[in-house]
Each structure stands twice: as C-alpha cells, then as structure tokens.
Amino acid sequence: xxxxxxxxxxxxxxxxxxxxxxxxxxxxxxxxxxxxxxxxxxxxxxxxxxxxxxxxxxxxxxxxxxxxxxxxxxxxxxxxxxxxxxxxxxxxxxxxxxxxxxxxxxxxxxxxxxxxxx
Amino acid sequence: xxxxxxxxxxxxxxxxxxxxxxxxxxxxxxxxxxxxxxxxxxxxxxxxxxxxxxxxxxxxxxxxxxxxxxxxxxxxxxxxxxxxxxxxxxxxxxxxxxxxxxxxxxxxxxxxxxxxxx
Numbered sequence: 001x002x003x004x005x006x007x008x009x010x011x012x013x014x015x016x017x018x019x020x021x022x023x024x025x026x027x028x029x030x031x032x033x034x035x036x037x038x039x040x041x042x043x044x045x046x047x048x049x050x051x052x053x054x055x056x057x058x059x060x061x062x063x064x065x066x067x068x069x070x071x072x073x074x075x076x077x078x079x080x081x082x083x084x085x086x087x088x089x090x091x092x093x094x095x096x097x098x099x100x101x102x103x104x105x106x107x108x109x110x111x112x113x114x115x116x117x118x
Numbered sequence: 119x120x121x122x123x124x125x126x127x128x129x130x131x132x133x134x135x136x137x138x139x140x141x142x143x144x145x146x147x148x149x150x151x152x153x154x155x156x157x158x159x160x161x162x163x164x165x166x167x168x169x170x171x172x173x174x175x176x177x178x179x180x181x182x183x184x185x186x187x188x189x190x191x192x193x194x195x196x197x198x199x200x201x202x203x204x205x206x207x208x209x210x211x212x213x214x215x216x217x218x219x220x221x222x223x224x225x226x227x228x229x230x231x232x233x234x235x236x
Contacts, residue, residue: 005177005179006141006179006215007139007140007141007215007216007217008139008217010217010219013219017135017137017219017221019135019137019183019223021125021126021171021183022125023124023125023231053139053181054181055173055174055175055179055180055181056173056175057123057173057174057175058176059123061123061124061173062173063171063172063173063181063183065137065139065181065183091229095229096231097124097125097228097229097230097231098125098228098229099125099126099128099226099227099228099230100226100227100228101128101131101135101223101225101226102223102224102225102226103135103221103222103223103224104221104222104224105137105219105220105221106220106221106222107219107220108217108218108219108220109217109218110215110216110217110218111209111213111215111216112215112217113141113214113215
C-alpha cells in the first residue's frame, strides 16, 4: 500500500463501506504491489469516493475498507477497467481467500489528531 | 492480536459490522497487547457475535472489524466491563486517533480456502 495510510475523514453518515478482507498468497509480490498502489491512487478520483483505510500484516492478512457516497458509486468502481483486471488476478493468483462485504454506515464517531486533519 | 487471524465465517446478510480503525501510540505496548488479546478471547463469548477480523501493521495503523447479529448485541458489547476499561485506556493513552463506524451489512460474497472452513 501507499505510505502514509491514516484514518479516512468521512462525512456524517449515512454513507457506504466496502469491507474487503483477504489472505495473500506469496505469488507475484511485485505485480500485486504495483496494482494495489495503482488502485489506491485511482480510487480517490472516482465519483462518490469518500475515503480508504487499508492495512496488511506480515503474514499477508489484510483488511481494506473503502467508503462511498452511495451504491451507484460502488457499482461504478467495481466496473472500472483497471479494477476489473485486479479482481481477475486477485481471484486467480493473489488471494488464497477473500471476502467482500457491502455495508451501509449508520453512525460514526472518533477522535482525530489535529495534525492529520484535512 | 491473537495468532491465526483469518477471515470471519459470517452468515448470510443482513447483519452488522463495527469498523474500528486506529493509530496506536507507542505507549504501554505490553498493557495494550494484553488487553487486545483478552478482548479477542472475550468477544466470541458474547451474544450475537458473528466474527472478528483484525490487523495492525508495523507503523501501528490498524483496522478491526467485528460482526454482530443486531444492534442490541453491539450495544451489549460496548457496555461490557472489560471493554469499557479498554475504551477508557484507548482514548487516554493507546490511540493517537481512532474512528468507529457502525454499519449494516447488506450483501457479501467471497471465496474461502477449504482448509480454513469451520
């Protein structure tokens, strides 16, 4: 993932979350990393994108949550050409297992560091 | 977190997800780790618990998603005595920043490794 991952600054609910959890294989590390970083750069340019939080540990277990304004935004991102390529390679070679959940965020709270505010 | 984290085997939606994202401070590593592991052992004993996925990287950025049958289950877990203690210490000392989102999972799919099935 790109350096400097931090908490997403999302608006007041309701909005949507796509929770993607996965276990990486040990295959194609360079190809996977290149694609993951390309998608992390591309997602914020999509209509309705609200934020992204992504983390993977040394064992290859990862959780990525992306936030979206509405279900139409999620559908459009799912159909994005580069994203489709990633989905295909992910299923075939990059993930030993994965789960994707689409959820409607109903409420949220938190405390954000001032120096991270946007 | 406890060793052997893997994908949660959740039932068919709808159900609920609590998405907790946080940036650790570097304070009280032993105390934090002890509490995190205690909570990971305790949560599965709570009514309505459906699963837990948690990952934190070397920079201290973490995402923990817990899955619950309904909002009453989430409220009960939030009010659990050990969990209240953790929330207090988390706010005061363990997290530089954090966000918590409560979301209703509307749909889900995935592919699970056979040897991980439960």
